[in-house]
Amino acid sequence: MTSSGLNKFDANLLKIALTLARRGIGLTGPNPSVGCVIAYGKTIIGRGCTSINGRPHAEMVAIEQATRHYLYQTSVKKEKITVYTTLEPCAHDDTSPSCAKEIIKFGADRVVFLLKDPDERTHGKGVSILESAGIDCVNAKVYKEEMLDTVSGYLKRKKENKPFVSLKIASSINGKIGTKKGESKWISGDLSRKKVQLIRSNHDAILVGSKTVLSDNPRLNLRDEYQNIPQKFIFILDANLSIPYSKELKIIKFNEKEKIHVFTKKNCDKEKIKQIRKLGLNLIQVGKKKGKLDISEILLKIGNLRINKLLVEGGSSIWTSFIKENFFDEIIIFWGNNILNGTAMPTFNDFLPVNTRIKGFPRLKLRYIKNWGNDIEAVWQPITKET
Ligand SMILES: NC(=O)c1ccc[n+]([C@@H]2O[C@H](COP(=O)([O-])OP(=O)(O)OC[C@H]3O[C@@H](n4cnc5c(N)ncnc54)[C@H](OP(=O)(O)O)[C@@H]3O)[C@@H](O)[C@H]2O)c1
Incomplete structure (x- = not known):
């Protein structure tokens, strides 16, 4: 050769x-x-x-x-x-x-x-x-x-048995992802949201936190020209099973139930578990780390389902957990053309001690940048030895 x-x-x-x-x-x-x-x-x-x-x-x-x-x-x-x-x-x-x-x-x-x-x-x-x-x-x-x-997702899974993780964020010019009351529709414009459909189609699965489901009731499906693409796996992190799961929940209404997985803590309410299983959803119980569901264990379980690329669609607490543990391979940010209040919802919560110096925070490598009308899309990746 x-x-x-x-x-x-x-x-x-x-x-x-x-x-x-x-x-x-x-x-x-x-x-x-x-x-x-x-x-x-x-x-x-x-x-x-x-x-x-x-x-x-x-x-x-x-x-x-x-x-x-x-x-x-x-x-x-x-x-x-x-x-x-x-x-x-x-x-x-x-x-x-x-x-x-x-x-x-x-x-x-x-x-x-x-x-x-x-x-x-x-x-x-x-x-x-x-x-x-x-x-x-x-x-x-x-x-x-x-x-x-x-082949980024395939290589990652073969090497670590975990998927390639993309954090996907829509933020205002000043880095806010929703108002103080939790309204986030729509921070980015139509063209950006169309691009998000393509990004979803390029991933095997989508993950969201319980509060995003509670406040936005998102569909998380593929729409328009992407609607004939096979449905993606959906993972919801819901330690206390606080979401009222029913056929009316849009995630359930618009996606194949057998592809929806709820991650929850061990020893949670048996009645709730029964109800979720009755709806045809999958339930996976994992351990906790520092009071939150263990992301490393979750990623290994997702890897066992042979998922190559995972799109993490928020919100702040979830993205923060992935950043804190360094469990991400890229961040895709859409900046909409609006400016929200300083007290509105931040993209990330604190993930390092408050007295951390600038040099102690992560710096990333810019891989892609494009405007969609008045919005900007940027993709950043961690700086590794190879890059
Ligand atoms: N602009 C955007 O791109 C965008 C996207 C998504 C959401 N949002 C907005 O963001 C807001 C929701 O964000 P949020 O930060 O309040 O909630 P979130 O990140 O959606 O969900 C947080 C909840 O997930 C559960 N969870 C389970 N395991 C976790 C872990 N390892 N780390 C962190 N959380 C874990 C926790 O509840 P339990 O302990 O009870 O399980 C936690 O309270 C909504 O207002 C929504 O509109 C904006």
């Missing part, structure tokens, strides 16, 4: 494969979203991305298309066939034939991929299977950041 020998055509086709991979982020769980392009000489004869819920894989979709292409059907194979894929082709054939074996059957001469699959069933084995059949494999060292973006 080589990591060099890439020409401009290879680099361009890998870029197309990445664009295909981006399409599936949040839709292919528990599998990663992969993009694949197949070239016969310099002609693209097949393209694919991982299908909804993870199967068939991108390579299989591209192979299926390529086998119907007239060049593949009629040629006497004058040109070489190269498979460009964002992730190492899988080696395991427990539920469907392995992509590595199917690529051999298909007759490819070369495979160019961006990242070795961390899944132990494939890691390095996909390449070995291909190479033992005489196929030239190239692990291309290009587009690292773009590639990691397409």
Whole structure:
């Protein structure tokens, strides 16, 4: 296997494969979203991305298309066939034939991929299977950041058994998320809220605190052009089961009940538990840490449900708990074009001692910024050794 020998055509086709991979982020769980392009000489004869819920894989979709292409059907194979894929082709054939074996059957001469699959069933084995059949494999060292973006949730879960966590916040210009009385509709404008639909679709699950449910009665579903996308998992943190769960609650009305999970403390009211289960919701009891539900335990339970990307939609107390414990991978903030009172609701509560010096607070790396009409969207990520 080589990591060099890439020409401009290879680099361009890998870029197309990445664009295909981006399409599936949040839709292919528990599998990663992969993009694949197949070239016969310099002609693209097949393209694919991982299908909804993870199967068939991108390579299989591209192979299926390529086998119907007239060049593949009629040629006497004058040109070489190269498979460009964002992730190492899988080696395991427990539920469907392995992509590595199917690529051999298909007759490819070369495979160019961006990242070795961390899944132990494939890691390095996909390449070995291909190479033992005489196929030239190239692990291309290009587009690292773009590639990691397409599989951030999958990599996090494989490494830590916890999902990639995005905190999503809508705030006023002066960092307030609602009035003192708790009104927050609507701090951001229509265009920002449309973008939030896309952000939801790019995640596998949404998490909110009990007070947000009590004060906003949010739907948390996918709407408009996103309405046909499979429903996301929903997690509610409600230690004391203070939400009056009923069919009238919008989260229950607008989402599949079996995908709603309520996290609560151990030993809580048995009657309430019975009522929640009767409604068809899932209930998960976890321990407490410093008087609050243990976020680390919650994230591990969410990881066990094979959730790759989790969108935390508030409110302040919940975001603060995630910040305090350093359990976040990005913060997505929409600043609406309004200014609220100084006593209105802050984005975060205190999470470090009040006498902490500026240098003691976290600093983040700006990854993205865009305006939506009069609003601004910014994405920040923690600064790590790699960044
Ligand atoms: N602008 C925005 O983007 C936005 C988004 C969402 C909400 N909001 C606003 O925010 C307000 C609600 O925020 P909030 O801070 O009052 O409440 P919250 O964060 O929605 O919920 C807090 C409650 O969640 C429960 N909880 C369980 N485990 C927790 C943990 N580990 N850490 C923290 N809380 C935990 C606690 O109640 P138990 O102990 O009883 O379980 C806690 O009181 C609403 O007014 C809403 O309109 C604004």
